Amino acid sequence: MKTLKFAVLPGDGIGPEVMEVTLNLLSIVGERYGFALDYTEGDVGGIGIDNHGQALPDSTLELCRNADAILFGSVGGPKWESLPPKEQPERAALLPIRKAFSLYANIRPGLLYAELNDASPLKAERIPEGIDIVCIRELTGGIYFGQPKETTTLPSGEKRAIDTMVYTTGEIERIAQVAIDTALTRGKRVCSVDKANVLETSVLWREVVTAYFKKHAPEIELSHMYVDNAAMQLARDPNQFDVLFTENMFGDILSDEMGVICGSLGMLASASLGAEKNTLDLPFGLYEPSGGTAPDIAGQGIANPCAQILSAALMLRYSFGENEAADAIEAAVRKAVTSGTRTGDIAFGLPSVGTKAMGEAVLQQLQA
Numbered sequence: 001m002k003t004l005k006f007a008v009l010p011g012d013g014i015g016p017e018v019m020e021v022t023l024n025l026l027s028i029v030g031e032r033y034g035f036a037l038d039y040t041e042g043d044v045g046g047i048g049i050d051n052h053g054q055a056l057p058d059s060t061l062e063l064c065r066n067a068d069a070i071l072f073g074s075v076g077g078p079k080w081e082s083l084p085p086k087e088q089p090e091r092a093a094l095l096p097i098r099k100a101f102s103l104y105a106n107i108r109p110g111l112l113y114a115e116l117n118d119a120s121p122l123k124a125e126r127i128p129e130g131i132d133i134v135c136i137r138e139l140t141g142g143i144y145f146g147q148p149k150e151t152t153t154l155p156s157g158e159k160r161a162i163d164t165m166v167y168t169t170g171e172i173e174r175i176a177q178v179a180i181d182t183a184l185t186r187g188k189r190v191c192s193v194d195k196a197n198v199l200e201t202s203v204l205w206r207e208v209v210t211a212y213f214k215k216h217a218p219e220i221e222l223s224h225m226y227v228d229n230a231a232m233q234l235a236r237d238p239n240q241f242d243v244l245f246t247e248n249m250f251g252d253i254l255s256d257e258m259g260v261i262c263g264s265l266g267m268l269a270s271a272s273l274g275a276e277k278n279t280l281d282l283p284f285g286l287y288e289p290s291g292g293t294a295p296d297i298a299g300q301g302i303a304n305p306c307a308q309i310l311s312a313a314l315m316l317r318y319s320f321g322e323n324e325a326a327d328a329i330e331a332a333v334r335k336a337v338t339s340g341t342r343t344g345d346i347a348f349g350l351p352s353v354g355t356k357a358m359g360e361a362v363l364q365q366l367q368a
């Protein structure tokens, strides 16, 4: 029997609550689809700081290095908010983990079932069929990582801060390939977002993307859009996009906007794929819900586990090649939610259930 070896980093707040439900579900999915789970849990984020003095303890990094994928919860919370910004859980855990595993490709499905239209701030008539798009964001380049990145004091005493936006052809081409691979499994349309009317990096981005698609995927319909327009179009008519494809900072902002128009963060999963292959010759990746630790509801057993469950489905698909099991999980979540079992964040007047009952409803649909 195939064994899936992955690191489990539940993190803080609702992270451990939704992770527990997800792992239970995964083990039953494994029995059905013929794989066993071999996972080890590690501390990350606030609990890493509390137990080891580090948001990303060496022992956690080591167990990730010995795994084929990372299933991540979320990190942070009020307890650690008074720490200096660089030491706060999100920054001190997530950025180094992205760097350590060269997680350059962030894939975020923006999926809103038509039955959950009420969760979206958009008018229902704009999205009668719900929303179904994907955002591909470059994750290890651009202005977040470019050097120099510093604050200096000028001779006048005034301070000056610099961030550097930088991209190479190779960085653009490898993420372009991810956009192509994604589009090929969907509507075969990619909209590349840049700011080529102002930024040098965007001029290069557009040039490289155009040439790469022409050479490697002429069957894909490629369009280009300035980022300010993309932000507007996303709020006006999100389904005009199939695959939205962009660099790091623009992707940070647009994928969050996409999360908002898709309703509850409790439903949104994400995958961050690494440059290295795992022992199965598939991409190493980190899989996590799009939301945070939800301190307002943590500890109450009412968080929506679907984002974590759907993140596990992405892990099965990308890092373990278990496509059938991934499809089955995604279908079961859809059926459970659309047939009326809902946690509070997506209940809208229907009676709501807790985290565990939501997990059980997904399981029932899987076994149906």
Ligand code: NAD
Pocket (backbone or CB within 6 Å): 014, 018, 073, 074, 075, 076, 077, 078, 090, 094, 264, 265, 266, 267, 288, 290, 291, 292, 293, 294, 295, 296, 297, 302, 303, 304, 305, 307, 345
């Ligand atoms: P948040 O995503 O935690 O919460 C925003 C709102 O969404 C809250 O009302 C919350 O209850 C709700 N929500 C989020 N996930 C939910 C779920 N699964 N089920 C039901 N409701 C859910 O964002 P925030 O309040 O801005 O941040 C809280 C903490 O999380 C902060 O410390 C922040 O730094 C951290 N954070 C971590 C990550 C990460 O680990 N990747 C991402 C974002 C925020």
